[in-house]
Amino acid sequence: MWTVGGIYFSFSDIDEIHGDHQRKPGGMALESNLELVSPAEVMTQLPGTAMITSLKLIDILGTPHYQITYHASDDHAAHGSGHDQGQAAARTQLAVAASGELRPALSEEEATELARQSFVDSVGVARVEYITQENMTGHHEYRGSALPAWAVTMEHPTQTTVYVAAEQGVVTKFRNDKWRVFDFLWMLHTMDYQGRDNFGNLLLRVFSIAGIVTILSGFALFFVSNGASRKNKVRPHDRRRPVIG
Known part of the structure; x- marks a missing residue:
């Protein structure tokens, strides 16, 4: 099985495995005269203990948003333990860039539309699921990415699922049948039948x-x-x- 997996790996196009060919090309383009509030106005609305680690301007369904990642030490004090004591929990907050208003995570309707717009083909949606942890039933393929997330499965021959990070407001992964075959053979290759990525087992x-x-x-x-x-x-x-x- 190691040999069979190696043959599949070497003859596969990794871009097709990752679903890059199914992701619609192009990105957000903003006009130079766009009126936006200062990010400082948004950051003043965050908890007083927040430590900003990332600030991005992203597009969500045609509307510019600030995506702010920060650490809130008070959250960790309530939930942390062991060797993680003193470290802070990472959070992401979205805000409308034109007004500075904080907004909640993406709804099912917003995530579904974002997935449809990012998919290269005009197809329908087979089902939508909300996942809050890794290795949930049927979604072990979504690993090492932001949670919670919406899993939007398209009505497509490749059975592609587009994953949208709810709090980050962005599409994170494409998973299709070719990737699932790759992942199964990868599991046999690493002999890690749970996490699939531990080479030191x-x-x-x-x-x-x-x-x-x-x-x-x-x-x-x-x-x-x-x-x-x-x-x-x-x-x-x-x-x-x-x-x-």
Whole structure:
């Protein structure tokens, strides 16, 4: 299965695996005379303990928004423990850039429309689901990305699901059938049947060592058996003619 997976990996277009060909090209273009409030006005509305780590201007369905990522230490004080003590929980806040008004996370309707606009083909929507944690039933394919998120599955032969981060207001991932085959073979390759990305798991280490031992023993067996066969072989000049009569 390692070999089969390697063949699939080497013959696959990684851009198609990632769904890049299904993402509509182009991005947000803003006019130079656009009137926006100062980001400082928005940041004054955040909690007093907020530490800003990122500030972006993004487009959500044709409307410019500020996307502010910050750390709120008071949130962590209530939920954190262990070696994470003293660190802050990361949050993302959206605000209408024209007015500075804070707004909630994307609704189902907004996320669905954003997914439709980002998809290259004009297709319908098969279903929409709201996910709040990784490895939820049917959505193990959405890993290492912002949560909560909307999973918008398109009515398309590739069964593509477009994931939209609700609090960030952006499309994060495309997942299609080619990616799912890739992910299944990747799971067999790494032998991490839960997270799929842990190369340091014990099972993989044991099988890797066993594989090396098997290869070395195969070479050893070849040379030993080949040497024994040469010793047992009767050379032509050592043969004696049979005595007749």
